[in-house]
Amino acid sequence: MNRIRCVTPAFCDTRTDSAPDGRSGWCCSCQGSAPPRVSCDEFQDVNVMVVLGFGFLCTFLVRHGFSSSGFNLFVATIATQWALILMGIESWYDKRRILVDLRSILVAEMSAASALISLGAVLGKVNPVQLILLALLEVPAFILNEWVLLSLLKVRPQNNIMLLHIFGAFFGLTLTWILHRKGSQQGFEKEKFDKKSGLFSMLGSLFLWMFWPTFNSVLVDDRFPERKLEAVCSTYLALAVSAVTAASVSVLSSARGKLNLIQMQSCILAGGVAVGASMTAVHQPWEAMAIGFTAAVLSTTGFKYLKSHMLLAFDCHDTAATLSTHGLPGLLGWFAHLILEIKNCDDHTVAIRFAVFHICTLLVTITISLTTGALTGFLLSLNFWRPPQNRKCFDDQAFWEFPHLAVRK
Amino acid sequence: MNRIRCVTPAFCDTRTDSAPDGRSGWCCSCQGSAPPRVSCDEFQDVNVMVVLGFGFLCTFLVRHGFSSSGFNLFVATIATQWALILMGIESWYDKRRILVDLRSILVAEMSAASALISLGAVLGKVNPVQLILLALLEVPAFILNEWVLLSLLKVRPQNNIMLLHIFGAFFGLTLTWILHRKGSQQGFEKEKFDKKSGLFSMLGSLFLWMFWPTFNSVLVDDRFPERKLEAVCSTYLALAVSAVTAASVSVLSSARGKLNLIQMQSCILAGGVAVGASMTAVHQPWEAMAIGFTAAVLSTTGFKYLKSHMLLAFDCHDTAATLSTHGLPGLLGWFAHLILEIKNCDDHTVAIRFAVFHICTLLVTITISLTTGALTGFLLSLNFWRPPQNRKCFDDQAFWEFPHLAVRK
């Protein structure tokens, strides 16, 4: 119970008066014994994932690299600061001050990641003002979801925040469904990749892949270092299995036996997402590996068949395949969590209670994400925001100056 | 006082005899209780900034990517080793040995960073031999400046080394002013960027942005971990505010409402520079954020108006905009330090004494950087070094072999 109070921003009441040098204003969470610590290195790793990983993952769009990386930084920083403020509201009412420490920045950055996932679904089809609105509306929605889950269902903070994949994916899908453009079935003229832009997004994808173990383990209470190591090992194993599986399934499902780079980039991450969502129940290497394998199969098939199906049948154009990268593996992770907890449970009644609790968690998250996503979508679909025309979609030149653009010789 | 002795290389007298395994030759600073420790991770982070961040920041020049990244590594390694030797001179006279440990390498690398900043001002217009001379002359000048400030004014080492931004910027500007070429007002033929080279420099810029919190906090005494965390948090907040501000001001100040990528890359870093220079006085989140905001506004406006003005009015061609990236935010940080210290000071006399001391620090730094920059400039302007002709400026082919250069098809 004590842990829940410290980890959840709304309930955080660490005193700064006890800081060794008598200075106040900062919540020196590393000094007190109560709140779990976040080391600077972990913070840096998550920072790298959020700023560089997500930023470069979508640079595969050949004429959209500046926007993909630049707008990602812009949205990430706005969303993080906005989350810091929102998470401090309760503390503001109590004590007229918002406590800012490394842990609260980190939690804010992870909440911002949900906005970056939704960003992936609409990328290239909206303008920066719409992106700012997206950040300003999705972050409160995610924090509301966290607060509801914590208040009503007492969901542990670590499990709570790992729902960001499911939340972000469904929010983004609703958004892109409402913002649907006529003519996107025929494909956008500039939505393609080339040799170099594929390598840039490989870079982003690898940074996500490499630092995912930190992302999943950073919120594990550091007073149990072996759990932290367990989280790192499980995530690594799941990612390793995912990478092999994603490449194999990609070859096997291709007519000419060729790999698809963008598919592979999305799907090697599936294991990280799935294990993240089921982290507290994964204790054996083989469990992590099985989850990684299933997540990669699901994600690869989803990328191949579901993405075009979503577009043709549901008018839902998903730029960075958020459904198969985050949505499906997130759901799988949720399901694996359920199965593993029930398997480890001796008592039948407890198992059923856990199942009900766990299903409610998912229902609440999906409901809130779909509702707020729809509201955001209606707001963003106003012509007032002057979204780019179809032929200017996926084009940097709509938003970036090229005063000295080199002439190709 | 004790701290000053350990941190300043010239006064370092950590005994290696006390190393647990009785081995000598290395100053095992992690073992003794006296000197502040530098962890391997912090060292790696600074290493990444110096080698990769500074190296790729200037790869936006479309035909100059090999030189920007390659010469940066070359100059960084020469300057670091040269700084290690120079910082060990005093110890060499005393004991006939130069102590090398992780901390001294780190301080040497940070001193080398001042040379890399100056490098940004002249990049593309000089040859590698001139770059070696730059490194060999600027590093002693910076260490001389450090030594003067320490001996005369007892400036604390952490504040001392953070003057590297101001020192490097003014040194570089003087250098490029003296090395002025006729015809540079019309612009160089090859000084432009394209879609891919812009992304490479985005990469460098993001690595600087992401690891700047470590850069600012690494020299904070680790016996006060909460101060270290404070430094990390302040720097992150200042950078986050800078990123948002830089993008916003860039759009608002542009005639057609478009962003400029190179401007944004330089200006998102302004908050890190400014907070670094005022670190010891920043204790509240809002202070860091206010500094980050002002620095970004200053830097963005400087980039837009000052850069071309410097060229037309003062014949000073500043390739990587060191004035607005490092110079102005550094000065702002110095000024913020002054204001904050005075604000926190109850005693009027103490405040005036601090102001005089602080102004002297700046005057000494600027005087030494301008003087040594001018001397270096005169030496480098000799035709003996055979600088590249105007039409070969900003061109890799002057210095790099392209034996197998791919033919574009």
Add this chain to the structure above:
Amino acid sequence: MNRIRCVTPAFCDTRTDSAPDGRSGWCCSCQGSAPPRVSCDEFQDVNVMVVLGFGFLCTFLVRHGFSSSGFNLFVATIATQWALILMGIESWYDKRRILVDLRSILVAEMSAASALISLGAVLGKVNPVQLILLALLEVPAFILNEWVLLSLLKVRPQNNIMLLHIFGAFFGLTLTWILHRKGSQQGFEKEKFDKKSGLFSMLGSLFLWMFWPTFNSVLVDDRFPERKLEAVCSTYLALAVSAVTAASVSVLSSARGKLNLIQMQSCILAGGVAVGASMTAVHQPWEAMAIGFTAAVLSTTGFKYLKSHMLLAFDCHDTAATLSTHGLPGLLGWFAHLILEIKNCDDHTVAIRFAVFHICTLLVTITISLTTGALTGFLLSLNFWRPPQNRKCFDDQAFWEFPHLAVRK
């Protein structure tokens, strides 16, 4: 003796029963007092080197970037998991369980690095199925070599694993010699680099350069932190000297005084390889720097003259110059280890015994690598595997889909 037992996978018998939370399945090496710890940050650094560094080092091939980075990830993950299984065989026989912890994953990843080095020699001339076979055959060979050296010669694990450079290089060379293609003397049509692909491989090379200190120090017993710092400092110094030397020798040995980027990228790493192989005997900064200097000279000359000589005289086409990047510096490190140990040895008899022991170590390693490399080569040379034709070598289009390949305008 105790240390050897924990570090060597085959002998690992850490009990998981003693885990604080009574959970079993994971070997929580951080909890027990016996086995040296691996921190998450060190693991991440090595991960970055293996996945990103090795992956991007070979992206200089202008039409082979997807394969270089994608296949590297594929082979690295397969080889790591395969190594984990193979290293657990003994434990499987004893207790019917394979223990997986952060350290065993790390050791598995380092063993996988030997396969990645060999991969560099054959890259672009084989298909993914052959690469899988390479991973599946080389990893057991390397683990066999480790086991033989440990059982017969009691080589310390840290020295044992650092032979991966020599092992990987000779294995790869034998492989590429047996897989020799007619017509490769005339050069492959697509084996070239351009401005952008050179920068991508610069990125990989810099990541290897920056994180090499961690790679060399990670297996040093953490109960002697000063030895770990010594390893970090020596490696950094050797790398810094290597970088300066590689650039200088490259200019001096070029007819027109120009640098070769690919040569520089390989040769700046020589110091890290050489110091890694002689780590346990290097105690003075100057020793590290001297080794770094010699390694870079050897590597640069090897790259310039040996690479083409190997092709013309021995029909041995070495894509990524593994001989001069890993082979020669590895041998130099082995030799430096011998010289330094003999120099530090007072007793004549002990010195001779060490020399015999050390020479045996090398002979065993080279014998096993050549033999297993030859066997693997014969297997891979079967037409059954349908290797790509000469004109499809070094071409992504043989293995990757380009459904939306951008048309150059």
